[in-house]
Amino acid sequence: MSAVSGAPVRIGLLGCGTVGQGVVRMLAGTAGATIERASGQRLEVGPVLVRDAARPRPGVDPALLTTDPERVLGDPSVAVVVEVMGGIDPPMSWLLRALRSGKSVVTANKQLISRHGSELLRAAQESGTELRFEASACAAIPVIKVLRESLLAAEIEAVTGIVNGTTNFILTEMRRSGLSYADALARAQELGYAEADPTEDVGGADAAAKMAILASIAFHSRVLLGDVPYEGIDRLQAEDVDMAHDLGFVVKLLGLARLVEGAVSVRVHPTLVPAGHRLAAIGGPDNAVLLESSTVREIMLVGPGAGGTETASAIVADVLSILGTHRGSFLHNALADAGRPILPPDEVQSAFYMRLVVADRPGVLALVASVLGEEGVSIRTVVQRGQGVEARLVMVLHPTPGVRVRAATVRLAALEEVREDPVVIPVLGSGEGG
Amino acid sequence: MSAVSGAPVRIGLLGCGTVGQGVVRMLAGTAGATIERASGQRLEVGPVLVRDAARPRPGVDPALLTTDPERVLGDPSVAVVVEVMGGIDPPMSWLLRALRSGKSVVTANKQLISRHGSELLRAAQESGTELRFEASACAAIPVIKVLRESLLAAEIEAVTGIVNGTTNFILTEMRRSGLSYADALARAQELGYAEADPTEDVGGADAAAKMAILASIAFHSRVLLGDVPYEGIDRLQAEDVDMAHDLGFVVKLLGLARLVEGAVSVRVHPTLVPAGHRLAAIGGPDNAVLLESSTVREIMLVGPGAGGTETASAIVADVLSILGTHRGSFLHNALADAGRPILPPDEVQSAFYMRLVVADRPGVLALVASVLGEEGVSIRTVVQRGQGVEARLVMVLHPTPGVRVRAATVRLAALEEVREDPVVIPVLGSGEGG
Numbered sequence: 001m002s003a004v005s006g007a008p009v010r011i012g013l014l015g016c017g018t019v020g021q022g023v024v025r026m027l028a029g030t031a032g033a034t035i036e037r038a039s040g041q042r043l044e045v046g047p048v049l050v051r052d053a054a055r056p057r058p059g060v061d062p063a064l065l066t067t068d069p070e071r072v073l074g075d076p077s078v079a080v081v082v083e084v085m086g087g088i089d090p091p092m093s094w095l096l097r098a099l100r101s102g103k104s105v106v107t108a109n110k111q112l113i114s115r116h117g118s119e120l121l122r123a124a125q126e127s128g129t130e131l132r133f134e135a136s137a138c139a140a141i142p143v144i145k146v147l148r149e150s151l152l153a154a155e156i157e158a159v160t161g162i163v164n165g166t167t168n169f170i171l172t173e174m175r176r177s178g179l180s181y182a183d184a185l186a187r188a189q190e191l192g193y194a195e196a197d198p199t200e201d202v203g204g205a206d207a208a209a210k211m212a213i214l215a216s217i218a219f220h221s222r223v224l225l226g227d228v229p230y231e232g233i234d235r236l237q238a239e240d241v242d243m244a245h246d247l248g249f250v251v252k253l254l255g256l257a258r259l260v261e262g263a264v265s266v267r268v269h270p271t272l273v274p275a276g277h278r279l280a281a282i283g284g285p286d287n288a289v290l291l292e293s294s295t296v297r298e299i300m301l302v303g304p305g306a307g308g309t310e311t312a313s314a315i316v317a318d319v320l321s322i323l324g325t326h327r328g329s330f331l332h333n334a335l336a337d338a339g340r341p342i343l344p345p346d347e348v349q350s351a352f353y354m355r356l357v358v359a360d361r362p363g364v365l366a367l368v369a370s371v372l373g374e375e376g377v378s379i380r381t382v383v384q385r386g387q388g389v390e391a392r393l394v395m396v397l398h399p400t401p402g403v404r405v406r407a408a409t410v411r412l413a414a415l416e417e418v419r420e421d422p423v424v425i426p427v428l429g430s431g432e433g434g
Numbered sequence: 435m436s437a438v439s440g441a442p443v444r445i446g447l448l449g450c451g452t453v454g455q456g457v458v459r460m461l462a463g464t465a466g467a468t469i470e471r472a473s474g475q476r477l478e479v480g481p482v483l484v485r486d487a488a489r490p491r492p493g494v495d496p497a498l499l500t501t502d503p504e505r506v507l508g509d510p511s512v513a514v515v516v517e518v519m520g521g522i523d524p525p526m527s528w529l530l531r532a533l534r535s536g537k538s539v540v541t542a543n544k545q546l547i548s549r550h551g552s553e554l555l556r557a558a559q560e561s562g563t564e565l566r567f568e569a570s571a572c573a574a575i576p577v578i579k580v581l582r583e584s585l586l587a588a589e590i591e592a593v594t595g596i597v598n599g600t601t602n603f604i605l606t607e608m609r610r611s612g613l614s615y616a617d618a619l620a621r622a623q624e625l626g627y628a629e630a631d632p633t634e635d636v637g638g639a640d641a642a643a644k645m646a647i648l649a650s651i652a653f654h655s656r657v658l659l660g661d662v663p664y665e666g667i668d669r670l671q672a673e674d675v676d677m678a679h680d681l682g683f684v685v686k687l688l689g690l691a692r693l694v695e696g697a698v699s700v701r702v703h704p705t706l707v708p709a710g711h712r713l714a715a716i717g718g719p720d721n722a723v724l725l726e727s728s729t730v731r732e733i734m735l736v737g738p739g740a741g742g743t744e745t746a747s748a749i750v751a752d753v754l755s756i757l758g759t760h761r762g763s764f765l766h767n768a769l770a771d772a773g774r775p776i777l778p779p780d781e782v783q784s785a786f787y788m789r790l791v792v793a794d795r796p797g798v799l800a801l802v803a804s805v806l807g808e809e810g811v812s813i814r815t816v817v818q819r820g821q822g823v824e825a826r827l828v829m830v831l832h833p834t835p836g837v838r839v840r841a842a843t844v845r846l847a848a849l850e851e852v853r854e855d856p857v858v859i860p861v862l863g864s865g866e867g868g
Contacts, residue, residue: 026729031587034654038586134584140730142584149759150568150576150751152472153465160862220468221773229779240789240857243828247815249787254862265777272787272830272861278736279862281715295460295747296574296737302712303733313729317584325583339655343699345663353683353706355674381681394677396706423674427706428594428688428713 008042009323012072012103014049014094015085016057016065019108019135022312023082024048025059031316039323047071047078049085073097080322082315083107092116099123099131106318108135108311114209114225117216132318137210138163138287140310141303142317147217151291151299156218158258158292163210165285165305166201167233167253169193172283174241175250181236193285204232204253207268211255214289215266219259223266230268244272250280346403351380351427353396354405356412357420360391364417368393371415375408376400390419396427442476443757446506446537448483448528449519450491450499453542453569456746457516458482459493465750473757481505481512483519507531514756516749517541526550533557533565540752542569542745548643548659551650566752571644572597572721574744575737576751581651585725585733590652592692592726597644599719599739600635601667601687603627606717608675609684615670627719638666638687641702645689648723649700653693657700664702678706684714780837785814785861787830788839790846791854794825798851802827805849809842810834824853830861 011027013020026032027045036042046064049072050057053065072078073094081098083091083105091112095105100123107113113120113133124131134144138161147156162168166188173184185202188194200206208230215223233253241251249272257266273280278300282288287305292298304310358364365384372379381396397405409422445461447454460466461479470476480498483506484491487499506512507528515532517525517539525546529539534557541547547554547567558565568578572595581590596602600622607618619636622628634640642664649657667687675685683706691700707714712734716722721739726732738744792798799818806813815830831839843856 026587030589031729034587140584140588141733142580145584146576146580149755150574150579151747152754153460153468153750154574154747155464219774223776227776237857240787240859243789243817243826244787244859247787247817247828247830249861251859256862259774260777260782263775263777265779265782267779267782270859272859274861274863277862278715281712295465295743297741297744299575299735299737301733301735304731307731309729310731313585313588316587320586321583340653340693341697342657342661343694343697345699345701348694348699348701353674353678353681355677383677383681392677394681396681423671425674425678425685425704425706427683427708428690428711429708 006041008044009080010044010046010075010078011080011082011319012047012049012075012078013045014069014072014081014083014091016048016050016060017084018308019311019315020048020082020084021057021059022308023084023315024057026312026316027319028059035316035320035323038325039320041323047075069094073101078103080104080106080319082319083109084315086111088112088115095120096123099129100127102127102129104130104132104322106132106135106315106322108133108315110136110206110209110213111225114212117213118222130322132321133213134318135311135314137213138289138303138305139307140313141287141289141301141305142314143214143289143301144217145317145321146299146301147214147291151293151296154293154295156291156293159211159214159218159255159289160257160279160292161211161214161255161289162252162279162282162287163214163255163289163305164201164207164253165287166194166198167207168282168287169285170202171233171241171251171253174236174238175245178238178242180238181233202232202234204230204268207253207255211257211266211268214255215257215264218257218291219264221264223257223264227264228266228268231270233270236270247272248275249273250275252279252282254279346406347401349399349401351397351399351429352405353425353427354394354409355423356393356418358391358393359417359419360386360389364391365393367415367417368412371411372397372408375404375411377404377408402426440475442478443513444478444480444509444511445514445516445753446481446483446509446512447479448503448506448515448517448525450482450484450494451518452742453745453749454482454516454518455491455493456742457518457749458491460746460750461753462493469750469754469757472759473754475757481509503528507535512537514538514540514753516753517543518749520545522546522549529554530557533563534561536561536563538564538566538756540566540569540749540756542567542749544570544640544643544647545659548646551647552656564756566755567647568752569745569748571647572723572737572739573741574747575721575723575735575739576748577648577723577735578651579751579755580733580735581648581725585727585730588727588729590725590727593645593648593652593689593723594691594713594726595645595648595689595723596686596713596716596721597648597689597723597739598635598641598687599721600628600632601641602716602721603719604636605667605675605685605687608670608672609679612672612676614672615667636666636668638664638702641687641689645691645700645702648689649691649698652691652725653698655698657691657698661698662700662702665704667704670704681706682709683707684709686713686716688713780840781835783833783835785831785833785863786839787859787861788828788843789857790827790852792825792827793851793853794820794823795851798825799827801849801851802846805845806831806842809838809845811838811842836860
C-alpha cells in the first residue's frame, strides 16, 4: 500500500436518503480505502445534513447527523460537499456558497445542473474548485466522464440515448405482455421502477434534463433544460406499439442530440427504432447511450440508469476525480505486486457443450452417460441424431469444474464407439465461476 | 477560449503507420486545439521516428521524420512519447529510457503491456511520469479509463468481453451465411477485418493480451499474458456453430475474467452464449466488454475495437489525461458561453410514423395522400386495415422537416373523413438530422 499522509480530506453531505447512505457506506468501507490508496489522501466522512437528526440512518454514525446547514457549509475543514437532497432551492444557494468558499462539489441533481450548471461552473472556476455531476445522468454509467475526457477531442456528432429506465421498462412491458400504458405503469410501480408520482419520468422531463447535460458536454456548448423540447410516453397507445412491431420497429423514448450544420438539435420523444438497431435491444429498466463521431464511429454505454448503490458509486467516482490519483503509483502497485493468486483454469466451474460422433448402435448413449457419471459430470440436455452408421450425440452438461470434464473427455475419446475427438465448448452463464 | 500559455508540450512519436499518422493529424487539427483549451497547454508534434524518412506520410510534415531514435529519446524538450511501432524490442528498452528520463509515455502496444506493464509502471512511478495505454485494449472504447477511474472503487467481480473484432466477424459470418471457418476467414481478409497472417487474432493471443491488461486493472492485481490460458476459433467447426444455435446459443470468442473466492481466473476460449444474453447481440467486428459488480450491477461498453482513427483517438485521449484538464474552466466555458446555436425542433428532419383512423370508404387514401403531397410529405410505406365503418391507415413517411409533417397533420385532423387525432411518431434512422 502506498503512503497516505497529511490532514484528512473531509467530505460533507447535504441529504442522507438511500443515495447519501450509500455514499457514506462506500466511503467508510473498502471503496474509501481504495480511494485513499489511489489518491494518497485520507478521507473523513461528515457532517451530514438531514431534516431529522433523531432518525437513525443505517451505516451512518448518528454523531455526524445535523439539521444545521452551517455545520457543513461553514466548516472550513470540509473540502468536498456532496449534494444528494434534490430540488432547486436551497441546493442552488448552498452549492454556490460552498464553491465560493473553496469547497469542491459533487451532485446528483440533474434538475439543478440542467438549469443552473453554467452558474455553478462559473463559481467553481472563479474559486479554483471542482464541480462534478456524473450521477446526474444515468447513475453509474460513466457517460459524462467518457464524453469530457476520453472523447473530448473526438468531435462527437450525435448522442442518442435511452436515458430513463422507468419509461423503458414500461415500453418493454407494453410490447412483451401486450399491456396498456396504464397497466404497464402500474406494474412498474409495483416493482419499484416507477415512483408513486411518475410524472417527471413518464412525461419526459427527467430524460430532457439528462439530455441537456449530455449535449452540453458532448458539443462543448451550453444547452439548458429549456432548450430541449420533450414529449413523454403517457399518451402512447398499445395499438401503436403493436403496429410499430408489425412494421419492424420498437418504440423507445429516445433523447436525440446532434449537430446539424453547426447548430445543436436536442429533443426527447417516443421514437420508432428499427428492430435491428442496437438501441432496440435495450429492454427493461436499462439505459443506453450511443455516441457517434467520425473518429470513433459508434460507442455505446449500457447499464442501470438508476438505483441507490449505482448512484452512490458515481458520486464516489467523482470524489476520486476531485482528489486525483497520484501519478502511477496505485496502478503500479496493483500491477507490480502479485496481489491476488491466479486460479488454475481447471478449477474454474462452467457448464459445457459436448459433441460426440459415435457408432449408431444400441447402448452407446448409456455408455457415454455412465462414463460422464463416473467422472461426476451430469447431463442437462442431450440430442441424438442418427446418420446411418454414425450418430451425433450433442449434450449440454451441468456446471462442473473443468478438470472433471477434461478427465471424462479423455476417457470418452479412448472408447471404440467414439469415432472422432470430442468437441467441448464452455457455456456462459449459471455456474460460471462457481 | 481560455488562456493557453507557457512553453509548448512536445510530443514525440515512435512509429508512424496508420495509427501514428492519425495521431499527428488529430493533434495538429481541431482535436489538438481542443486539448490546448482543456489543458491550458500548447502542443507541438514531432520528432517522429520512422524506418524510411524519405517516404512521405500523409498529413505529417516531412521535416519531423527521423530514422534516429535519439532525436526522440535524447531530446529534453520532448515531454510525452507516443509508441505506435509495435513489437517487444526495441520498444521496451526505448520506453524504459523515456520514462527514466522524465518523459511520460502513451502506448497502444498490448503485447508489451501484457508482458512488461509492471516494469514500465515501476519506472514511471520512480521518475514521477505517467504511463497510459488505453489504446492497448479495444481501441477507442474507454474501458481502461472507466475501470481505473469511474469504477476504481466499485469492486468489480467480473469482466467478460468480446475483445477481438476479427474473430467476432468470422463467427458472425459462420452463423449468418453458413460459411466454414476457412471461408469466413477469407471473407474477413477480403474486407480488411483480418490480417494476411491472422494467427494472433484467430488463435486467441490478441484477446488474451487484452484480458490480462483488463483483469489487472479491474482486480488491482498483476495478471500477465502468461497467466491467461487461451484457445482460438481456428479449430471451430460450422457444425458446432449451427448445433449451438439450435440449442439456443451463439458461439463467441470470450475473454472471461472473474474473482473466485479472492483468486483471479482469466481465460479466453470459444464459449456458448445464451441467445438472450446481451453479449450474444454483439455482431460483426464490434467489441463489447461487460463489467459486473454488486455496486453497479452490469455496465457494458460497446464499439469498434480496432481501426486507425479509433486507436489514434484513444492515444490522443491518453495525452490529454497526462496533460490534465485545468480545473473547471474548459467545461465552464463550454456550458456558460452559448457557443453553438440551438436548432428549432421543427427544422429537424426525420422519417415519421403516422396512424389515422378514417372513414372506410373509397377515395379516403387518395385524399390523405394528396394532402400529404401538397405539404411536401411523401409516403414510404402504407398499410390500410378496414374494420367496418372505420379503417386504420398506418404510414411510414420519408424523411421530412418536422414543420411540414406538423402542417399536414393539422390539415388531416380537420378532414371530416379523419375520425381521431392523427398519431405521429418520429422514426430513428435515415434522414435523422438532415
